Amino acid sequence: MTTDAISTDVVIIGAGPVGLFAVFELGLNDMKCHLIDILDKVGGQCAELYPEKPIYDIPGLPIVTGQELTDALMKQIEPFNPVFHLNQMAESLTKTDDGKWRVTTDAGTIIECTVLVIAAGGGSFVPKKPPIKGIEEYEAKSVFYSVRRMETFRDRHIVISGGGDSALDWTLNLQPLASKLTLIHRRDEFRAAPDSVNKMRELVAAGKIDLKIGQIANLNGAGGQIESVTVKTDSGDMHDIACDALLPFYGLTMKLGPVANFGINLHQNLIPVDTEKFESDVPQIFAIGDINSYPGKLKLILSGFHEAALMAQQAFRYVHPDRKLRFQYTTSSSDLQNKLGVAAE
């Protein structure tokens, strides 16, 4: 196992704005970073929840969208060549014999590091689960929140519920494989790419899929195998729709996830830290951004940036114990300018 492990100075869990800026502060102090994020893209909430929404309280940027901020941070940290492990969740944490942290992801990536920085915001983005009684017994057997292999759904009688891009995309992708496909949405309007909506409407008109307006109130089946869903319409009528697979797509929600089992002290699902180093109660594990708590904490991106800068000072002492920490300005230090690739010839 150990032979497969990647070795680096710092692992950052969470590639949101604060995790990204941490790469900059750590990089200026000669620390290499690997980042892990459960999303398939960087930017965290900025990219997932409000990519198009303007943010007005980033110092020096009177107006910037979530995606623009993400893109700018990616450009800013480019000189430090961070390595991203996207679509992966940091699953377990152990200490090695030589005092390093070994982080393992759900995709089997193993990274050993001197310092662990948790910048996981509100937690991992995971699919929203409908609060339908008994749904747990069907999960991973006949109720799925994502599609890993399309072949799993060949010749099955599928119900997809939801009205966004995921629901529409999978409706279009799975329709050719399915023996029958029913799309259920609570209203006859869809907030998804117009092209997908048009294609879906054409399939409905051609009788290739069914569209049912209503909400799933009940699941019927046995032993984890779904046999039908009960759909409640706006008028209160109940209809059963036969199916052997259900795919609910209602977007993502945030759950703290495995970080809760890392052995770090938590308070109300947040990680208490000191305000000098932003270190947790476990040495060499830091928490920055929305996931930490301390007296006076404000969940602002700018606070996370400040926390990243201070964290990097203490991280340096762990990663480079033999070196003296030197505080420098990017405006005047040719050393820092070299690292940034902007030094004058």
Added chain:
Amino acid sequence: MKLYVTDLEGVQHEIEAMPNWTVMEIIRDGDQPMRAECGGSCACATCHVYVAQEWLAKLPPMEDEERGTLDGGFEVEPNSRLSCQLIMTPDLDGLKVTLTNDSSN
């Protein structure tokens, strides 16, 4: 001003309501469970509440954005609203809302 919040157990709480605060913020300030994951930017549906029938007509109508975001909610009813989109004003003094699995479970 007061806001009356019924929790998932059916218990009603009287909460001090501040003018121009959103109902989401007031519920949170009143120490009732309120996920509001996106922080009030109408992006997540985790501040979904039911509004008591008698108050529905007094609320500003739902905009397309709120209606669309509500697609990410569950158990949506005709009296469903996103509490981050409801701004407290004097004519809403006494507003009654009920928390949902989306907002508070």
